[in-house]
Amino acid sequence: MQQNMAATIEEKTSSPPLACAPSSCEFAIPVIDISGYLLSNPATVPSIVKAIRLAAISPGFFQITGHSVSTDLRDRLFAALKIFFAVPQSTKTSVHRNNSSCMRGYEAVGDQMLEKGIFDRKEGFMIGQELVGSGNDGLGGLRFGQGPNQWPTESTCPGFRTVMEEYFEEMRLLSRTVFRLVALSLGLEEKFFDNFVYNRDSITMCRAHRYPPITTSVSETTDIKPRGIGAHTDFGAMTLLLQDGVGGLEVFHRPTATWHPVTPILDAYVVNIGDMMERWTNDKYTSTLHRALSPVSKQDRYSVAFFNEGLLDQVVECISTCLEPGEKPKYEPVTVEDHLRMRYGSSY
Ligand SMILES: O=C(O)CCC(=O)C(=O)O
Numbered sequence: 001m002q003q004n005m006a007a008t009i010e011e012k013t014s015s016p017p018l019a020c021a022p023s024s025c026e027f028a029i030p031v032i033d034i035s036g037y038l039l040s041n042p043a044t045v046p047s048i049v050k051a052i053r054l055a056a057i058s059p060g061f062f063q064i065t066g067h068s069v070s071t072d073l074r075d076r077l078f079a080a081l082k083i084f085f086a087v088p089q090s091t092k093t094s095v096h097r098n099n100s101s102c103m104r105g106y107e108a109v110g111d112q113m114l115e116k117g118i119f120d121r122k123e124g125f126m127i128g129q130e131l132v133g134s135g136n137d138g139l140g141g142l143r144f145g146q147g148p149n150q151w152p153t154e155s156t157c158p159g160f161r162t163v164m165e166e167y168f169e170e171m172r173l174l175s176r177t178v179f180r181l182v183a184l185s186l187g188l189e190e191k192f193f194d195n196f197v198y199n200r201d202s203i204t205m206c207r208a209h210r211y212p213p214i215t216t217s218v219s220e221t222t223d224i225k226p227r228g229i230g231a232h233t234d235f236g237a238m239t240l241l242l243q244d245g246v247g248g249l250e251v252f253h254r255p256t257a258t259w260h261p262v263t264p265i266l267d268a269y270v271v272n273i274g275d276m277m278e279r280w281t282n283d284k285y286t287s288t289l290h291r292a293l294s295p296v297s298k299q300d301r302y303s304v305a306f307f308n309e310g311l312l313d314q315v316v317e318c319i320s321t322c323l324e325p326g327e328k329p330k331y332e333p334v335t336v337e338d339h340l341r342m343r344y345g346s347s348y
């Protein structure tokens with residue numbers, strides 16, 4: 001078995017464009033309505049599953065509509081986030097992720113660097129599964145990525161915690177649904193990923209972002225367009241992203257070496273395959289490079305990413321249905337914990 005590492009970001013961007021048939025040189029991010037699956041309409045399931053399989057192979061991104069998360073909840077979430085990001089900097093700093101043993105809390109503009117040499121022009125706020133450990137500090141027995149969230153006081157951000165927690169639970173459920181469709185798309189039993197994604201100990205991270213705008217003159221005078229978030233692939237298995245209508249997310253199309261916007265669609269989630277799933281499927285499903293440009297407008301842009309990183313002890317080892325006859329696994333088995341430690345460590 002080869003001891004390959006997944007393609008690095010440099011390889012994903014700078015390798016010569018891949019040869020491609022004209023049809024695969026066309027770039028589109030499919031929009032897939034999953035309501036038939038949620039409504040248990042069996043006649044619709046094969047076409048939904050096929051669309052997911054094709055999208056996960058290439059471009060590794062798709063948008064889903066007809067999901068279970070209500071407009072009301074999403075509106076309340078965005079309203080609460082606007083209030084949170086507008087509080088004085090000192091209040092946000094009081095819940096900075098540097099105070100957290102498990103990467104939870106506030107991240108200031110410039111704290112993260114996902115693309116070498118370019119600080120991300122975004123603020124963030126990260127939460128995860130609320131776990132309290134043993135001992136006086138409540139941290140005993142907790143593992144990588146596990147622990148308590150940090151919250152601003154209720155008087156500074158009324159209702160913020162409640163809506164974030166409600167949204168987190170809804171997204172865990174939606175993630176389980178999308179993983180079930182992914183399982184079917186790989187010819188696996190429908191609940192193959194349930195324990196990975198929906199266990200009390202599954203590592204799931206929800207990070208809200210505010211991207212401050214730049215003026216047109218800044219965007220025209222700089223060689224490198226200011227990045228809200230630098231070019232990267234996601235570390236985990238699968239990400240579900242809610243974006244507002246401002247736009248800025250772009251996906252890299254490797255065969256033509258060009259960047260393409262992901263047009264915001266009201267009510268849709270952007271779903272993308274992460275590095276762990278790429279490895280798990282022996283590169284059948286693709287973890288695609290993406291970035292977010294700073295908005296050139298008078299408005300901030302808001303988005304909320306839900307990262308499914310999975311169970312720490314899960315061994316990620318080539319799924320058997322991903323091997324064609326005569327094909328060999330490209331990667332050594334790795335635990336989720338080792339994979340995440342390697343990837344999270346290098347971006348802050
Ligand atoms: O906000 C966006 O559009 C993208 C966010 C993203 O890619 C990430 O947080 O990993």
Ligand SMILES: [Fe+2]
Binds near residue numbers: 233234239
């Ligand atoms: Fe990302």
